[in-house]
Amino acid sequence: MDLALCEEDRALRESVRRYVETTVNPVWQEIDRSGRLPESVLAGARELGLFGMAIPPDYGGLGLTVLQKALVHEMLGRGPWGLASYISVHTGIGCTGLVLFGSEAQKRHSLPRMASGEWLGCFGLTEPQSGSDASNMQTRARRHGDQWVIDGHKIFITNAPYAHHCMIFARADEGITAFLVDTDNPGFKIGQIFETLGHQGSAICELVLEDCRVPAAAVVGEVGRGFDIAKRVLAEGRTMLGARSVGSGQKALELALEYAESRATFGKPLIEHQALAFRIAQMAARTDAGRGLVYRSAWLLDRGEPAVRESSTAKLFAGEAVWQTVDDAIQLLGGYGYVRGEYMLERIWRDARVVRVYDGSSEVQQMVIAQRLRKGEIETAW
Ligand SMILES: Cc1cc2nc3c(=O)[nH]c(=O)nc-3n(C[C@H](O)[C@H](O)[C@H](O)COP(=O)(O)OP(=O)(O)OC[C@H]3O[C@@H](n4cnc5c(N)ncnc54)[C@H](O)[C@@H]3O)c2cc1C
Known part of the structure; x- marks a missing residue:
């Protein structure tokens, strides 16, 4: 079993991380206040080709694999979910149905302009x-x-x-x-x-x-076959939302760790209080576990497997995990964690709440997993 990412995938992940950390996160408060994505943010996404990540190169896109798309979504999860959602709805449920099921005429008409970000x-x-x-x-x-x-x-x-x-x-x-x-x-x-x-x-x-x-x-x-299209498109979307949740959980973990090193109570940094060190260790373990489930689901989808149970498991686990992780991080910041618009954690908390609701709520994912178990999928493919 080889769990290493190849050089190309690492480079992709790092370029999106850099974009989020240097172009997007410095303006998260402006986005949060105005409800608008600044042109600099959209231009950066266009430059990286993110609007065309799911579109084959023949139609002007990057034609990324499912795993590569998951890496991009994980990095977008480090920033505001308004941007992640703007891009992921377009590239996921907005594009995938057309890429997989559209006629040649529909694809030629729409995909090149969708790849450039001109059409959403x-x-x-x-x-x-x-x-x-x-x-x-x-x-x-x-x-x-x-x-x-x-x-x-x-x-x-x-x-x-x-x-x-x-x-x-x-x-x-x-x-x-x-x-x-x-x-x-x-x-x-x-x-x-x-x-x-x-x-x-x-x-x-x-x-x-x-x-x-x-x-x-x-x-x-x-x-008459539209619901099959919806189900196929949503199955991949679940893996991407799991990936975004992992990225947000990782960001919350990093912010909490930094704070716990710098803030002291009772004469020592928070991180040196064992109760808080354990809390941070659990945040890390949860985030790692979610990442593993997301990558497995993406890997299966890239092999042409339906990955129904695995994509639901990834979204269920990562979506619930980020909620617990960001709540733990807010707890660690004490009163500062509850201040609006200053520390990123409360924004992540408001953003991430929705992952348990949309694209199949946590309850719906559990219904899917239980159905697959009853159909004999007792152990997952691995
Ligand atoms: C920010 C956001 C963006 C969205 N974007 C899109 C979009 O682009 N396109 C689109 O088509 N939709 C979109 N949605 C809709 C979203 O997918 C639905 O809100 C979601 O599927 C839940 O449906 P509902 O709101 O009707 O809740 P309901 O189906 O009414 O469910 C209400 C609650 O009951 C639970 N529940 C329902 N049935 C059961 C059951 N049998 N057993 C146990 N629990 C159950 C649900 O999990 C939920 O918690 C978006 C929603 C949000 C909040």
């Missing part, structure tokens, strides 16, 4: 009455001659206010179908834009689809 993609699955049980969606698609007419509501759709198009899932007579809908379509309207606890810099909003007419060529993949 988003993904409209969740509805006001169906989130965890997304297959229960009510949005309808009806065929009218050579067009489809879509009517319904979507909710919490990331990036939609900035996006060029959205992959919309709607129920046709043949079953759930995926459509590529331009956001300037007269039947596509942005509804409420929500204020959120964290994630500043990427917006989530309601979508209203009213008599939204698209050509037959807007169907992605086969009519």
Whole structure:
């Protein structure tokens, strides 16, 4: 078994770490206050080719492996989740469906401009009455001659206010179908834009689809097979969210360690109080364990395995672990940990809370793992 990263993967990881630490983190407070990503931050991501990380080189992207994408997401997790989400929704659920299931014409039309960051993609699955049980969606698609007419509501759709198009899932007579809908379509309207606890810099909003007419060529993949696309796209997304959680956990650990070395109580640095040293050791062990699960899931996906159980395990564990780790780090900072807008930890705490909710909540991941166990996957592939 060889667990070493190759030179190319290390270089990629270091270039993204440098970008996050030198271009993004110095302006985290500005992003948090304004809810906007400065042009310098977006330009840095474009320069690194991050908008095209999931797009094959034939269409102008970097064509990274799943493991390489996980390394990028781990490093993005060291910074504000608004940026990580802005990039990951576009490159993950925004691009992957098109890359894997789009027609050649759809790919030629959209992917080069998505790779450069000129066009942003988003993904409209969740509805006001169906989130965890997304297959229960009510949005309808009806065929009218050579067009489809879509009517319904979507909710919490990331990036939609900035996006060029959205992959919309709607129920046709043949079953759930995926459509590529331009956001300037007269039947596509942005509804409420929500204020959120964290994630500043990427917006989530309601979508209203009213008599939204698209050509037959807007169907992605086969009519009636859209839910398979959603599931495939989300499985990879779970590994990436696990990776982002690991990056945030690592950052919280580093901040806590630095503080524990410099702050003294009862005549010695915090780190020399055994109770706190043990707490930090547990933060490190949890982060390491999450990283191992994430890399394993990415490795399996790169080998063409579905990695259903493994990606759910990675997201469940890393998402719960970062929550505990950042809470421990805030505890270590005492009163300073609770001050808003000054120490990064409270921002990580607000940002990371959502990983247990979206892209399949922790409860949904446990449902998936239990189903796989009942199907005979008692031991995971390794
Ligand atoms: C910041 C953010 C960004 C998002 N971006 C997108 C996006 O880009 N595109 C998109 O389509 N969606 C997006 N979502 C939606 C997100 O995926 C859903 O919120 C999530 O799937 C949960 O659905 P829900 O909110 O309807 O909760 P519900 O499904 O109503 O669940 C409520 C609670 O009950 C639990 N629960 C539900 N059923 C069970 C069960 N059987 N057993 C045990 N527990 C259960 C859930 O885990 C959850 O804790 C986003 C959400 C947020 C917060």
